[in-house]
């Protein structure tokens with residue numbers, strides 16, 4: 047007799063033998079916190095990390111509730127340093143939290159995605175065990191060992207540390223601002239397209255570790271975002287499951303790539319543009335949701351309208367003016383050239399790796415019908431994420447984001463897709479093919495608009 051396949055997040059964590067084994071996700075889960083902390087964090091001072099934003103739950107202030115559950119322990123509070131646009135995890139912010147936590151025996155982070163990422167970064171730096179209390183269903187990154195940090199003004203995903211336990215109290219999540227929950231839906235719908243970018247990079251020999259078994263449960267779970275009525279508590283529980291299983295899949299594969307393709311790049315580009323200009327930007331997941339509709343449109347056009355199998359391997363070379371195009375992409379945002387330099391060093395690495403893949407690329411193109419079949423299975427029409435976003439009241443268009451993203455910055459983000467980091471996506475292949483141009487970007491935006499998304 048074989049064991050039943052894993053279904054819940056905790057079952058996946060066990061099946062994949064992940065360091066995060068304790069996942070308490072239920073209404074009233076905070077009541078389990080005292081036991082979790084006692085079992086997993088060594089005696090001694092506890093570092094309680096949060097962002098200073100009060101979080102209300104039906105039973106009162108969340109942070110007060112957490113303190114009550116660890117009463118009897120000596121607690122040092124570490125408040126993440128906030129700038130004019132909230133907490134940004136740049137070098138200085140992370141360092142100040144690390145300095146603030148030095149000497150504690152264990153860490154307890156209480157907050158949404160940014161605080162969770164900071165907690166993992168501090169835990170890694172100080173080599174201290176971490177328990178995370180998740181206060182919003184806003185991203186999938188709570189249940190993995192990576193953090194999105196800002197390095198030299200560019201968003202970078204860095205390996206950090208696993209929380210040993212994740213406590214998700216649905217009563218707390220249910221009281222979180224709706225915008226955070228809608229953002230979680232946006233992050234979750236990426237599962238309907240991101241795996242295709244990862245598969246492509248693997249098939250071209252530019253990434254390793256393709257693992258469809260890790261991704262399939264996330265894609266399967268995402269269907270509940272369309273099927274369930276968001277007004278029902280079961281829908282919120284299902285959203286939390288999609289996000290947590292997604293985070294575990296990321297941790298299991300050791301890379302965000304399986305759930306972070308073109309759509310995440312677009313969101314990162316919007317963040318970087320806003321940061322450079324000193325402007326606010328919308329939540330990560332809100333942007334990812336809008337960008338997922340666009341990415342689904344791009345993939346559909348690439349698979350159904352462009353004869354990619356007919357590409358000649360020898361003709362797939364980076365444009366001669368690549369460096370200038372990378373630097374030009376950023377100079378308007380950062381006249382010092384620092385961001386351009388950071389991005390050029392990544393992009394140069396990416397296309398340097400491409401240059402060594404001649405034989406793999408030839409085989410890939412020769413086997414195109416088989417790859418096309420897999421890629422069709424991994425992608426969905428733009429109507430699919432658009433339906434989930436609409437059902438939950440999440441933004442589907444750039445103009446519906448807060449603050450609104452105008453057509454020109456949105457087009458800039460698409461145009462700049464190949465020019466930011468070293469992870470290979472469909473946009474890079476199309477750049478190499480000489481097809482990454484404004485005409486294609488307009489066609490993609492039109493297709494997204496037909497599905498209710500786009501500009």
Ligand SMILES: [Zn+2]
Pocket residue numbers: 185186233310330334
């Ligand atoms: Zn994400």
